[in-house]
Amino acid sequence: MKKLTLREVAARLGLGNDTDKVRAWIKSGELVAINVARKANGRPRYRIDPIDLAAFEQRRRVRPQASAVRRRRKRTNDNVINFF
Secondary structure, three states: OOOEOHHHHHHHOOOOOOHHHHHHHHHHOOOOOEEOOOOOOOOOOEEEOHHHHHHHHHHOOOOOOOOOOOOOOOOOOOOOOOOO
């Protein structure tokens, strides 16, 4: 399976060419990536597995919150005026 570059991931997520955001997710551990650089101490060249990207998207998916159930006020006798 083909691994994705930072630019491909940014484009897929609608970030344009903003690879800094993708790099920040990798650095924070939110997005799993593989460093394929020739030297371990050199500039990192990350590749992301599409399965890891799908898991990342799943974790960050926005779920609608359940609406709070409104409690109705008990209705009392209409002739009585409550002061409180």
